Amino acid sequence: xxxxxxxxxxxxxxxxxxxxxxxxxxxxxxxxxxxxxxxxxxxxxxxxxxxxxxxxxxxxxxxxxxxxxxxxxxxxxxxxxxxxxxxxxxxxxxxxxxxxxxxxxxxxxxxxxxxxxxxxxxxxxxxxxxxxxxxxxxxxxxxxxxxxxxxxxxxxxxxxxxxxxxxxxxxxxxxxxxxxxxxxxxxxxxxxxxxxxxxxxxxxxxxxxxxxxxxxxxxxxxxxxxxxxxxxxxxxxxxxxxxxxxxxxxxxxxxxxxxxxxxxxxxxxxxxxxxxxxxxxxxxxxxxxxxxxxxxxxxxxxxxxxxxxxxxxxxxxxxxxxxxxxxxxxxxxxxxxxxxxxxxxxxxxxxxxxxxxxxxxxxxxxxxxxxxxxxxxxxxxxxxxxxxxxxxxxxxxxxxxxxxxxxxxxxxxxxxxxxxxxxxxxxxxxxxxxxxxxxxxxxxxxx
Ligand code: FES
Ligand SMILES: [Fe+2]
Numbered sequence: 001x002x003x004x005x006x007x008x009x010x011x012x013x014x015x016x017x018x019x020x021x022x023x024x025x026x027x028x029x030x031x032x033x034x035x036x037x038x039x040x041x042x043x044x045x046x047x048x049x050x051x052x053x054x055x056x057x058x059x060x061x062x063x064x065x066x067x068x069x070x071x072x073x074x075x076x077x078x079x080x081x082x083x084x085x086x087x088x089x090x091x092x093x094x095x096x097x098x099x100x101x102x103x104x105x106x107x108x109x110x111x112x113x114x115x116x117x118x119x120x121x122x123x124x125x126x127x128x129x130x131x132x133x134x135x136x137x138x139x140x141x142x143x144x145x146x147x148x149x150x151x152x153x154x155x156x157x158x159x160x161x162x163x164x165x166x167x168x169x170x171x172x173x174x175x176x177x178x179x180x181x182x183x184x185x186x187x188x189x190x191x192x193x194x195x196x197x198x199x200x201x202x203x204x205x206x207x208x209x210x211x212x213x214x215x216x217x218x219x220x221x222x223x224x225x226x227x228x229x230x231x232x233x234x235x236x237x238x239x240x241x242x243x244x245x246x247x248x249x250x251x252x253x254x255x256x257x258x259x260x261x262x263x264x265x266x267x268x269x270x271x272x273x274x275x276x277x278x279x280x281x282x283x284x285x286x287x288x289x290x291x292x293x294x295x296x297x298x299x300x301x302x303x304x305x306x307x308x309x310x311x312x313x314x315x316x317x318x319x320x321x322x323x324x325x326x327x328x329x330x331x332x333x334x335x336x337x338x339x340x341x342x343x344x345x346x347x348x349x350x351x352x353x354x355x356x357x358x359x360x361x362x363x364x365x366x367x368x369x370x371x372x373x374x375x376x377x378x379x380x381x382x383x384x385x386x387x388x389x390x391x392x393x394x395x396x397x398x399x400x401x402x403x404x405x406x407x408x409x410x411x412x413x414x415x416x417x418x419x420x421x422x423x424x425x426x427x428x429x430x431x432x433x434x435x436x437x438x439x440x441x442x443x444x445x446x447x
Pocket of ligand 1: 070071072073074075089090091092093094
């Protein structure tokens, strides 16, 4: 359980909040490059960390992010014209480039324009496009910190797949905590029996051959933490599923086939989170099936709702909390523990999106929970977040992987060891990025 203060400390991400300030120390993924198909294409509304933005690719091909409201008198730049190296506000024609520089104030007399332009700046956040993704830096530094060196940012573009996104209608922390909690695989994602018929949609479900719950063991690092969930196999071997948490909002969980993926839980605001899964392969381009697996088949459950210009409607699947996530009681009776399709984080969302605080907002009140040993990683990461957010607030010290992005060069993996093996020693060398070597994945229990 957390005190109310600590819960608020690490849940809220708006400007000026301790956790929001911590996230703003980092480059974070914002939108896939495919959202900006060509130079001069129409601006998009975006909302990140509770701030309303307009993102666009200017006529020179640069991607930019400006605060939505025009510095003149606050009109929405969503309606701006994207022309000749900047956005021209539709209200009085003032124009700004991707760096926020004022290029023109045509509603003023010609002799006044230059001076006024020199005084006015739009709030602009640096963007960087790499391997099909646009990242953004929303922090206070004049020169942004070095770019994160996650493997999917280091691989050649051809070996990296399209980012797959699922909007989750809840606070970022309760969403990311699912990736830190391996025990729920044996329940939420499980099939009813080893021989249960495969459901018609989605993945067939997780099956733990011995039925014993996993034993968790956590390791803290300079960049976050990783943990093993150890399960006993019928042959007496021990299976370790080792997952990563990397500051401030990323995880890595094993995909199989030697592929790698970064999972980022990016807060749109306090009550909406984009889960971005960005897959790649260290040795070769991904196959169609691998892209499908990492994309997790949203089209199988009807795809996304038709979006409006409100970013909270982006990547929102048609099956969602308003229709019980497409639950089928016949699937629940004969195939899966929960009759919601095992597609992306849909089953997880059925659990996390309905967790609320006393105002019935989807930000769980953790003063009410009761934790067990299977929550070890959740506890470890919460403690790290509380410490990091407090240290930044009180001493102005960010975590080490802000300025040393080499710390991001890590992987997750699964390993089968003989009982009594020192898993930490054995796994450690395979939890770092190794060029042209597939990621470790000895066994996949999603049958
Ligand atoms: S409000 Fe944008 S130019 Fe006037
Ligand atoms: Fe899950």
